[in-house]
Amino acid sequence: MGGGLGRTPVIGKEIFDFVEKKHLLTALEAILRVYNREGRRDNKYKARIKILVKETGVEEFKNKVIEEWALIKDSSLTLTDEEIDRCQKFFDAPDHQKLGNSPAQLTDKLQSNILFAAWHSQNVKPHKVLGYSIVTVCFKETGVAPGDVTDRQLEQIADLSDQYSFGEIRISHKQNIVMADVRQDQLFELWKALESGAMASRNLGLLTDVICCPGGDFCALANAKSIPIAESIQRKFDDHEELTNIGEMNLNISGCMNACGHHHVGNIGILGVDKKGEEYYQVSLGGSSKNNASLGKIIGPSFAQEEIPDVVETIVGVYKEMRNDDEKFIDTYNRIGIDPFKEKVYAKAD
Ligand code: SF4
Incomplete structure (x- = not known):
């Protein structure tokens, strides 16, 4: 209860339980009844x-x-078995076939095609039904606004979902598209088709899989642009080997306090943020x-747009230096706190 972002993050x-x-x-x-009775109707910002x-x-x-x-x-509001069954029918599982796990053609392709193997290890997740996988089509190409999809790509995704995933897709909060039920023996074909439509980014969950709001380029409420910031970070880290070396990392950008x-x-x-009419950027970590959800802590005074890629590089550098084997960024941060990051970032800025 009572979680939310925006101006008052909680x-x-x-x-x-x-x-x-x-x-x-x-x-x-x-x-809802308690909220309806006692919520702040006197102030729409506190409602x-x-x-x-x-x-x-x-x-x-x-x-x-x-x-x-x-x-x-x-x-009478207590749910009956009949009502639960009725609702359940809207979410019937698709008609999965009885298949074995990891078919031979998949194993062969994984061994013979490095690019396919890299995409598979990052963007394909296990499925509870044997012989199926969950595929995320990651819309985070360097040079394209995060999450942007063209009409042609959407047409192609619609056709591919008909062909490979029971005609269904999900849109994820990470601004990507999920095909939830893909047969493992069809993964290579699907990847080839995605590649032909420039939709085979293999950076799911990595530093360049940025969540980014439309910011000042499209939103009237913005304090600053966010898409060029995402792009400059993606350009700085446009090296797959380095991205996988950094490992799991979420980098999220909002153009104002509304925190979209x-x-x-x-x-x-x-x-x-707006600093005397200039666009600046506040950075938080953790x-x-x-x-184990947590809210980031502000590292210190804000930065100019052109400083941000270097600031991110310094933060990543501290993490790489301080991490234990296989330790994720968030775990290193929780272990060492914000100070080592702060020292390096501002030492550089001075
Ligand atoms: S966070 Fe602010 S700038 Fe970004 S989309 Fe939301 S309201 Fe607009």
Whole structure:
């Protein structure tokens, strides 16, 4: 409860550690009732559940929700088995075939084609059904705004999803497209087709898989541009070997405090700010939207646009120097804190 980004970033707090399926709707209804009754209607900027939870205190808020829940828990809102079945039908699994794992043609192609193998190791994830994989088409080509897709590419994706993934795609919050049910023996064909449409970026989850809002190029609320910042970082790190050496990293960019680019939860977060009419960028470190979610901490005074790629390079340099074997950036950061990064970044700026 009460999580959210924007001007007041807050990590959600646990209200129920477990809710039975049939009580899910009443549990949510109880939360909404408390908010509806006590939320800040006097101030539209504070009319948010996160503000109410913060002002009330989590424990007290939780008690109010539990009291409310007791009134409706076994009411007509309780979900019946028939209702759960009815809803379930909207999400029926596709008609998977009975297949073996890792077919021979996949193993051969992985051994004989380095580019395919690199894409496979980064963008293809295991599936719970034997013989299938989950493919993410990563729209993070250097020189193209993160997440931008042309009409021709979308047409091609639609055709490919019909051909290889039961006609379904998902759009991810990382501004990529997921094909959730691809047969392993068709992965190579799919990759070839993606390559022909310039959609085979193999940087999923790496530093250049940036989340970036439209910023000052397209958004009237922006303090600063964000797309050129993403592009300058992508140019600086346009080397796949180096990217995989750096490993898992989330870099998120927003053009203003509204945080559409989720900069608060980026391992590295970049926020466009206005400094006496000039576009500047504030950098934060240590954010994460994974299970142990955290909000990034601002490293110090903001930077000019042209300084940002070097600042990111310095941060990455500190991480590479200080990391233990196989330690991810976020784990190194949590172990050593912000100071070593701060010292190097500002020592360089001086
Ligand atoms: S974060 Fe700000 S600049 Fe970026 S899209 Fe949202 S409102 Fe616009």
